[in-house]
Amino acid sequence: MKKHSVLKKVYMAVIILFLYAPILTLMVLSFNEGRTMGKWTGFSLHWYEDMFADEDIMDALKNTVIIALVSAVVSTVIGTLFCLALPRLNSKMRSVFLALNNIPLLNADIVTGLSLMLMFVAFGITLSMGTVILAHITFCIPYVVLSVRPKVRQLGMTHYEAALDLGATPWVAFFKVVLPELRSGIFSGFLMAFTMSVDDFIVTHFTRGAGINTLSTMIYGQVRIGIRPTVYALSTIVFVVVFILLIASNVISGKSATVKARRKAES
Amino acid sequence: MSSTLVELEHISKSYGSKLIIDDLSLTIHENEFVTLLGPSGCGKTTTLRIIGGFEMPDSGRVLFEGRDITNTPPNHRNLNTVFQKYALFPNMTIAENIAFGLRISKKSKQYIDDKIKYALKLVNMEDFADRSVDSISGGQQQRVAIARAIVNEPKLLLLDEPLGALDLKLRQEMQYELIRLKNELGITFIYVTHDQEEALTMSDTVVVMNQGYIQQMGTPESIYNEPENAFVAAFIGDSNIIPGFMVQDKLVDILGVRFDCVDSGFGTNTPVDVVIRPEDVILGKPGEGRMDGRVTHIIFKGVHYEMEVMAGGFEWLVQSTVGHPVGEEVSISVDPFNIQIMNKPASEDEEAIKLDE
Ligand SMILES: Nc1ncnc2c1ncn2[C@@H]1O[C@H](COP(=O)(O)OP(=O)(O)O)[C@@H](O)[C@H]1O
Ligand SMILES: [Mg+2]
Numbered sequence: 055m056k057k058h059s060v061l062k063k064v065y066m067a068v069i070i071l072f073l074y075a076p077i078l079t080l081m082v083l084s085f086n087e088g089r090t091m092g093k094w095t096g097f098s099l100h101w102y103e104d105m106f107a108d109e110d111i112m113d114a115l116k117n118t119v120i121i122a123l124v125s126a127v128v129s130t131v132i133g134t135l136f137c138l139a140l141p142r143l144n145s146k147m148r149s150v151f152l153a154l155n156n157i158p159l160l161n162a163d164i165v166t167g168l169s170l171m172l173m174f175v176a177f178g179i180t181l182s183m184g185t186v187i188l189a190h191i192t193f194c195i196p197y198v199v200l201s202v203r204p205k206v207r208q209l210g211m212t213h214y215e216a217a218l219d220l221g222a223t224p225w226v227a228f229f230k231v232v233l234p235e236l237r238s239g240i241f242s243g244f245l246m247a248f249t250m251s252v253d254d255f256i257v258t259h260f261t262r263g264a265g266i267n268t269l270s271t272m273i274y275g276q277v278r279i280g281i282r283p284t285v286y287a288l289s290t291i292v293f294v295v296v297f298i299l300l301i302a303s304n305v306i307s308g309k310s311a312t313v314k315a316r317r318k319a320e321s
Numbered sequence: 322m323s324s325t326l327v328e329l330e331h332i333s334k335s336y337g338s339k340l341i342i343d344d345l346s347l348t349i350h351e352n353e354f355v356t357l358l359g360p361s362g363c364g365k366t367t368t369l370r371i372i373g374g375f376e377m378p379d380s381g382r383v384l385f386e387g388r389d390i391t392n393t394p395p396n397h398r399n400l401n402t403v404f405q406k407y408a409l410f411p412n413m414t415i416a417e418n419i420a421f422g423l424r425i426s427k428k429s430k431q432y433i434d435d436k437i438k439y440a441l442k443l444v445n446m447e448d449f450a451d452r453s454v455d456s457i458s459g460g461q462q463q464r465v466a467i468a469r470a471i472v473n474e475p476k477l478l479l480l481d482e483p484l485g486a487l488d489l490k491l492r493q494e495m496q497y498e499l500i501r502l503k504n505e506l507g508i509t510f511i512y513v514t515h516d517q518e519e520a521l522t523m524s525d526t527v528v529v530m531n532q533g534y535i536q537q538m539g540t541p542e543s544i545y546n547e548p549e550n551a552f553v554a555a556f557i558g559d560s561n562i563i564p565g566f567m568v569q570d571k572l573v574d575i576l577g578v579r580f581d582c583v584d585s586g587f588g589t590n591t592p593v594d595v596v597i598r599p600e601d602v603i604l605g606k607p608g609e610g611r612m613d614g615r616v617t618h619i620i621f622k623g624v625h626y627e628m629e630v631m632a633g634g635f636e637w638l639v640q641s642t643v644g645h646p647v648g649e650e651v652s653i654s655v656d657p658f659n660i661q662i663m664n665k666p667a668s669e670d671e672e673a674i675k676l677d678e
Contacts (some may be wrong), residue, residue: 215375216408218472220394221423227396232422234412 077293079276101287108284114272117183119260121268122251125190130244132191133198134236137206140223141147159196166193174261174298182263189261190251197250198243201303238306245303323351325387326477327372328508329514331615332381334367341367342378343533349511349526350475353504357366358520359530360556365513366405368530369479372511373402384474400477401470405485407462409454415441415465416450422473437497440468443502460491467499471506484519496523519559521545529553554596561602561638564591565595573662576633582660594663599627599640601659610652616645 084102088095105111136155140148142250158166170189209232217227233240257272262271269292273285327349341364341642349355357365369408370376372383374395381496383391390398409418416437441447444464449457459466463483470478480499484492484501500523514520520527521541529544531554536556537549548554551562553608565575570585575595587593607613614632626644630637632653645651 058610131379212406212408213410215395216402216404216410217421219373219402219404220469221396221425222421224394226425231410231412294410 056110079299080286081290081293084283084284084290089283090106101283104282105284105287110267111284111288114267115267117266118252118268118270121183121186121190122248125187125194125251126244128187128196129191129194129247130240133195133243133247134193134202134240137202138232140203141206141211155196155199159200160194163193163254163256167257170257171260180263181261183266185261185263186258186266186268189257192249193254193257194247197246198240201243201246202236205236207291209235212271232266242303242306245299245306249299249303252292252296323353324386325349326351326353328382329368329372330382330384330385332368332378332383333372334364334371334376334378341533342371344381345533345535346381347528347535347538349477349509352507352509354500354510354523354525355528356514356520356524356526357528357530358514358517358556359536361515363530364533367514369402369481369511369513371477372477373400374398379548390527399475400479401475402479403463403470403475403481403483405481405483407459407466407470407483409462409465411454412523413459413543414451414453416445418454418465419469421469426473429499430573436472441598443505444468444498447593459486460495463487463495464498467502471502474506475508477509477511480510482513483512492519499523502587510565520622521557529556531556547661548596548663551594551596554594554661554663558642559599559638561595561597561599561635563595563635565593567591567593567662571657573645575661576612576635578633580655580660581657582662583657584660584662587662589665592665592667594661596661597637597659599638600625601655601656602630602637602639602641603640603656604628604630604641604643604645605652605654607650607652610654613652615632615651616647616649616651618645619644 085097086094087098173187213231214227217231258268259271276285329347332342332345359365371378379569382389419437419440419502420433423436437622444467446464469565481593484495524541526543527544528538531552537544537553554560554562563575565573566573567587571582573580573582612632616628617631618629620627625640625642628639630639
């Protein structure tokens with residue numbers, strides 16, 4: 055028995071090592087004094103300083119945040135409305151729309167990116183930050199739906215109807231009764247969408263206009279002309295931010311569930 | 322009786338190709354306690370939702386105090402609903418739940434506070450104002466749901482199986498509470514249940530439904546004592562439903578034996594269904610009654626014994642405070658007043674309903 059549990063632990067450690075060793079390497083190197091990849095020459099924060107001074111990087115950061123915010127907000131609104139409309143459809147239409155919603159999830163990014171680009175060009179829409187945002191909205195919506203829909207199903211129609219019954223207009227019933235119950239699902243959907251947008255390279259690459267860079271496209275560009283440790287610093291920050299967002303999103307949806315469960319247990 | 326409050330006029334409703342409510346008409350008077358009673362899936366909830374405004378009938382009209390409200394949205398109807406699953410708002414305290422309707426109608430803070438106190442007292446939950454919905458039991462949630470509805474002083478309260486989730490003892494307590502509340506407040510109740518005992522205990526008027534039809538409507542006594550068809554007889558309490566035929570007025574042939582009865586107007590030699598309640602079957606010594614039989618089953622039920630007696634090829638259900646052991650020869654007789662004659666179901670459809678049971 056004892057031996058087995060030791061084996062288990064070793065196995066876990068190896069897995070985690072393989073998963074996180076590359077990122078750890080990158081993080082460590084971002085604090086390296088020198089610029090050579092393989093050799094540790096001392097601790098320093100100067101790549102971080104360089105990074106914040108680099109206009110290209112700051113510009114790309116700004117674009118990334120704007121694109122992620124706008125597409126996350128828009129896709130959260132659209133995805134939530136979609137979830138609210140679903141129960142009103144008959145079951146056939148519902149499965150059709152759900153299947154349509156899943157296609158962008160399953161589709162290869164390269165196909166999504168390429169076809170979006172072709173469509174923009176075919177319709178004479180100049181590639182710009184706007185087209186990137188539109189593209190990101192399309193692939194973010196399914197993630198919002200994934201996290202909001204279970205909440206909508208769990209809630210059902212009765213609370214909404216009870217509010218109407220007590221004299222509330224549909225509007226008031228929605229904001230006072232329905233929305234508070236969906237809040238955690240909507241928020242974690244928003245964080246998912248935000249993360250997916252920050253994370254994306256391929257779709258952005260195909261749909262961005264000339265001179266527009268997000269962090270991922272900029273890093274890719276730099277790799278080709280010779281990589282600088284500022285990029286390690288940048289990647290470290292991106293990783294940490296995404297990591298925190300994912301944890302936050304899990305904690306939020308998990309927390310509302312445990313609060314519910316605990317209250318149930320108390321009664 | 323007092324004046325009319327709600328009228329359903331020829332209401333029909335289908336989901337897809339499935340007809341749920343079929344040309345249903347019903348009049349409800351002010352201050353009446355009306356119960357819609359029927360097996361699960363017979364359209365009770367749908368009927369209630371049409372009155373509440375959550376469902377549109379395909380045809381027919383709903384009148385409230387003489388006004389057509391068929392197309393009025395729920396928030397503009399002067400009625401409130403206690404939903405089957407209570408539907409309390411989990412993001413609000415008990416007090417906030419109760420205040421919801423009053424805040425919508427912009428009552429003063431003083432008025433709302435008074436009403437919350439009053440309503441909580443009415444349902445015996447004074448100490449629970451600031452508790453969360455999830456921290457109270459099902460029975461308590463149910464009472465809060467009632468309090469939340471009645472503070473708005475509706476003319477009409479709709480209740481959809483409000484006691485369904487409660488255990489037997491609590492359910493009986495709540496039945497008395499509800500009757501007390503109704504008498505105190507003078508509100509008209511439309512109550513939905515599939516529990517015939519509950520319906521008979523609480524109501525002024527019972528509406529027995531099956532497959533979207535009203536099978537019979539009347540006082541609990543008349544429903545119990547004079548069921549109009551086999552479905553009602555079988556659904557309300559236990560009964561012996563025996564095929565027979567009317568020989569002439571006040572004389573019926575049951576299983577080849579003639580019994581005196583009090584019904585007339587069925588014609589001569591007409592096939593009928595005969596309903597005899599198990600407590601109305603009188604057992605005696607062999608040869609002393611109308612027909613002889615043998616006890617095949619007996620169980621003790623507390624207040625009485627329940628026996629099955631094989632007589633004339635029919636298994637009679639009998640309830641009596643005197644038990645007869647299995648195998649004993651007995652005779653059966655029935656007081657003419659306790660023989661209820663019903664017309665045979667008119668259509669195969671109704672026959673099918675009977676078999677369903
Ligand atoms: N929204 C709906 N869509 C389709 N069928 C429904 C819907 N609501 C109810 N039904 C069907 O209508 C019938 C009557 O339902 P209901 O009125 O809830 O019955 P009851 O309350 O008497 O149990 C059931 O067979 C049910 O499956
Ligand atoms: Mg029901």
